Amino acid sequence: MKIISLNRGYFAFILGLLLWCSHMHANYLRPNTDDFYQSTITGTVTDDQGxxxxxxxxxKGTNRGTITDEKGQYSISAEMGEVLIFSFMGFTTQEIPITSSAIDVTMSEDSRQLEEVVINAGYYKVKDKERTGSIAKITAKDIEKQPVTNMLATMQGRMAGVDIVQSSGIGGSGFEIKIRGQNSLRADGNAPLYIIDGVPYSSEALSVGYTNTVMSLPSSPLNNINPGDIESIEVLKDADATAIYGSRGANGVVLITTKKGKAGKARFTLNINKGAGKVTRFMDLMNTEQYLAMREEAYANDGITAFPANAYDVNGTWDRTRHTDWQRELTGGTAQFTKVNAAVSGGSDLTQFMVSGNYAKETTVFPGDFAYQKGNVRMNLNHESADKRFRTNFSAGYTHQDNDQPSRDYTVESRTLAPNAPALFDEEGNLNWENGTFSNPLRHLKGKSLAKTYDLVANALFGYQLLENLELRSNFGFTDLRHEESSTLPSTIYNPEWGLGPEFSSISIGNAARQSWIAEPQLHYKAEFGKARIDALAGATFQSQTGRQLVQRANGFTSNNLIYNLAAATTVVTDIDETAVYKYQAFFGRANVIWNERYIVNLTARRDGSSRFGPGKQFANFGAVGAAWLFGSEKPFENSIVSFGKLRGSYGIAGNDQIGNYQYLDTYTTTGENYQGIIGLEPTRLFNPDFAWESNRKLEAALEMGFLKDRIFLTIAAFENRSSNQLVGVPLPGTAGFSSIQANLDATVDNKGFELTLRTANVQQKDFSWTTNVNLTVARNKLVSFPGLEASTYSSQFVLGEPLNIRKVYRYLGVDAQTGIYRFEDKNGDGLINSSDRTHVADLNPKFYGGFQNQLRYKNWNLDFLFQFVKQQKYNTASLGIPGMMGNQSADLLDHWQGEGDTAAYQQFTTGTTAAVTQGYVNFLSSDGVITDGSFIRLKNISLSYDVPKHWIGQMGCKVVFEGQNLLTITHYKGADPEFTGSNSLPPLRILTAGLQLTF
Structure with a gap:
């Protein structure tokens, strides 16, 4: 189980202030006995965050007390020999005898009191011990220890049931996240809902991929969220936790809470980090001698006795003794990381503020001067009236991203270039084209992939206490996102021998804009009736989002200097020019009843309306019930090793409208054909008035137990999600004029599994503490039903009873010892190997995944490290093309067939002219021969920090920090990276940074 850190912001300070006020009230009529004590004891109280x-x-034994100020400092009158008691909710109370006039104290978390930590459940907050739903949480303490720029990276390996995979190691690239598996048949229908301080934040891709081709996937708006601004991230997983968000929570909810100001004198913090990143591992490729031997053998196998004129690598055109490690040459550079965060906060008991700024820069491992830069400013203002009846909160953040990358990712060429290929530059320092025989990979430096993003997120909360138990509040939010990107291919990237001018230059441009607003009025009611506590909520949501996207391609310029001016192009094609409006409204309610502090029932209901569905289908009802029994409070467990026990369960129904806008309508597009001066239209989609919601039914049962005053805390949860009424393209007969129609298919997907989290407080002493967190997820995804699957276009993609993320492949039988060609099972016995024999199912879903984290503190030193582990199969082939053709190969292919009777792992080499061998290679790529073990254990993150003692530097707080990411990977995987989803892009980098955290 993750360590759940206490939010020590406004609430914590006010709590301490109330305790102090209580003490002052008790002493109001007593004489001021401080005058009788000769010593003034001072010091600073810190934890591992400062x-x-x-x-x-x-x-101890008196009524004399005080509280620490915003800098953690205190002053109290006492005598030598007396004992000071330091206490704070969520931390172990310490008793320290007075032996000197200066006493500094480091507080450590008390796992027992962590049950009292308040969890953000979205529209409401709940104590951790009283929640009936499944909610995972990480705090700023975990987030700040990671040298990353995307907030999803901070969650990897730290939450049960949350599977996150990085899409590329290039700066600004995105992540794929699945919460408790894949529910929808559509790849784009499984994203969770993101909420920033109460404002929904769309995670839909900003553009199409080819306008920014260095990115393997379209740009993700989630890069706009600065991890340094985040106070906590909660992930809502089961029906009870997500039902309050209705259809939007079908795939889980990610709640992002930003940092707030604290009461007290103005406090200034400055964090500076600097570091470097490298590729974690390279493929083991052939050297020049091995490579040339492969090429020569391939020609011999094909019966070709004279090398062709274009076989530059073997015919003597290129130096046969030359060797270059192209992986290190093209992707072996060092990426520089710079991150600066500054913030000022403070305020009175009634009004607090915080203003922060952040700048981050990440260069690339590629040749050239390229970088991903991000800067943002954020402000937060809290106010409460003197009578405590009115309160308001306003927060706003503005982020600007500037991503400048080469027009292509060098990863593929770094693995496939012949090791004896010519030098990159000639003697004069110009790009070397070797007399037209060499397509210099640095030609891509002439083109650029540029992306700029401007993002504003703002929200305001107003609350008024109408009655003692009734509060009226309303939340308002606004987002404004603008994105511009382009990818250029100037004529200078082509071989000069071809004589191509700027008329062959081209550019792809994508522009996207997205604005949204939301208003959510709510009524909160809390009351106690005897042994019963009631917490009720009723509210409504009104949301509107408008998006605009323009994608254009142009070519034929008079000069490359005009490549960004479309007016200078001879041909301009508009691929996408659309404006879409999405409207959403809902009414929701929640009733929570706690009886005798032991029995809890939580009921949630929501009626949602979405503009994405047809007439009469726009509204649907969703809801959930959750229950919990705090059996640890029962008499049999009193004075036992069981310090906490809770049995909880939930069941509910959520929906899903992640299908895109206007999918139920009949739509048209321009044909591009001019007929008598008029551009024609053609239909692109059929009208379907029955287009309705997907349905997701969720069931969970969980056990939470604490032992030895919660020093051991275990949570085991079993879950099952069933998603039906799938929104997909239903195949149509050819006579309809369309291959499919967007409709609800009576297909059902089942996700089931269990999650385990374990937290142990191994050592808790004044100078030394050690805690361990383990999380494990075992999940199974299955297609339960799909009417007419075998006759549909999905028959090659899905199999009943099997997971969604599969490959239907040939059964690989090895290399024929006589012919030296790959063999495959002829499933139907017709003597042919074709698609009808691709019936074997390879499951590419993780069998299990999780993380193992340790946190150690010794005096002023703190060490935190996290191992991430995944058990999985992955698609991987040692070959990077047909082995024997021009292009380097994995050194594994040295174990290949060379003559009759040979037993080898790979078939004979060919230059591609022998049809049987070439077809064998093609079939091999579609067989289970390329499905290999992709399991790994990775030292995902490590952080070592040292708090500089106060007597060295005075009142300023100073922490020295060393951080690392992706430091060590243990795997049998033969590819570049076992975590990485892409095969042709840069894998995640190994990052090391050092920094200073200063507090004034």
């Missing part, structure tokens, strides 16, 4: 405000300090 100074702690609001810590309660009292002289």
């Amino acid at each position: 100074p702690m405000a609001g810590v309660n300090i009292i002289v």
Whole structure:
């Protein structure tokens, strides 16, 4: 189980202030006995994050006390020999005898009190011990220890049931996230809902991929969220936790809470980090001698006795003794990382503020001067009236991203270039084309992939206490996102021998804009009736989002200097020019009842309406019920090793409208053909008035137990999600004029599994503490039903009873010892190997995944490290093309067939002219021969910090930090990276940074 850190912001300081006020009230009529004590004891109270405000300090056996200020400092009158008691909710109470006039204290978390930590469940907050739903959480303490720029990267390996995979190692690239598996048949229908301070934030891709081709996937808006601004991330997983969000929570909800100001004097913090990144591992490729031997053998196998004129690598045109490690040459550079965060916060008991700024820069491992840069500013203002009846919160953040990359990713060429290929530059320092025989990979430096993003997220919350138990509040939010990107291919990237001018230059441009607003009025009611506590909520949501996208391609310029001016192009093609409006409204309610502090029932209901569905199908009802029994409070467990026990369960129904806009309508597009001066239209989609919601039914049962005052805390959860009424393209007969129609298919997908989290407080002492967190997820995904699957276009993609993420492949039988060609099972016995024999199913879903984290503190030193592990199969082939053709290959192919009777792992080499051998290679790529073990254990993150003692530097707080990401990978995988989803892009980098955290 993850360590759930206490949010020590406004609430914590006010709590401490109330305790102090209580103490002052008790002493109001007593004489001021401080005058009789000769010593003034001072010091600073900290934890592993820095100074702690609001810590309660009292002289044992007396009523004399105080609290720490915003810098964690205190002053109290006491005598030598007396004992000071330091206490703070969520931390172990410490009793320290007074032996000097200066006493600094480091507080450590008390796992027992962590049950009292308040969890953000979206529209409401709940104590961790009282929640009936499944909610995972990480805090700023975990986030700040990672040298990353995308907030999803901070979650990898830290949450059960949350599977996150990085899409590329290039700066600004995105991540794929699945919460408890894949529910929808559509790849784009499984994204969770993101909420930033109460404002929904769309994760839909900003553009198509080819306008920014260095990115393997279209740009993700989630890069706009600065991890340094985040106070906590909660992930809602089961029906009880997500039902309050209705259809939007079908795939889980990610709640992002940004940092807030704290009461007290103005406090300034400055964090500076600098580091470097390298590719984690390279493929083991052939050297020049091995490569040339492969090429020569391939020609011999094909019966070709004279090398062709274009076989530059073997016919003597290129130096046969030359060797270059192209992986290190093209992707072996060092990426520089720079990150600066600054913030100022403070305020009074009634009004607090925080203003922060961040700048991050990440260069590339590729040759050339390229970088991904991100800067943002954020402000937050809290206010509460003197009578505590009115409160408001306003927060706003603005982010600007500037991503400048080469027009192509060098990864593929770094693995396939012949090792004896010519030098990159000639003697004069110009690109070397070797007399027209060499397509220099640095030609891509002439083109650029540029992307700029401007993002504003703002929200305001107003609340008023109408009655003692009734509060009226309303949340308002606004987002404004603008994105511009382009990819250029100037004529200078082509071989000069071809004589191509700027008329062959081209550019792809994508522009996207997205604005949304939301208003959510709510009523909150809380009351106690005897042994019953009731918490009720009713509210409504009104949301509107408008998006605009323009994608254009142009070519034929008079000069490359005009490549960004479409007016200078001879041909301009508009691929996409659309404006879409999405409207959403809902009414929701929640009733929570706690009886006798032991029995809890939570009921949630929501009626959603979405503009994405047809007339009469736009509204649907969703809801959930959750229940919990705190059996640890029962008499049999009193004074036992069981310090906490909770049995909980939930069941509910959610929907899904992640299908895109206007999918139920009949739509048209321009044909591009001019007829008598008029551009024609053609239909592109059929009207379907029955287009309705997907349905997702969720069931969960969980056990939570704490032992030895919660020093051991275990959570085991079993879940099952069934998604039906799938929104897909239903195949149509050819006579309809369309291959499919967007409709609800009576197909059902089942996700089931269990999650385990374990937290152990191994050592808790004044100078040394050690805690361990383990999370494990075992999940199974299955297609339960799909009417008419075998006759549909999905027959080659899905199999009943099997997971969604599969490959239907040939059964590989090895290399024929006589012919030296790959063999495959002839499933139907017709003597042919074709698509009808591709019936074997390879499951590419993770069998299990999780993380193992340790946190150690010794005096002023803190060490935190996380191992991520995944058990899975992956698609991987040692060959990078037909082995024997021009292009380097994995050194594994040295174990290949060379003559009759040979037993080898790979078939004979060919230059591609022998049809049987070539077809064998093609079939091999579609067989289980390329499905290999992709399991790995990775040292995902490590952080070592040192708090500089106060007596060295005075009142300023200073922490020295060393951080690392992707440091060590243990795997049998033969490819570049076992985590990575792409095969032709740069894998995640190994990153090392050092930094200073200063507090004034």
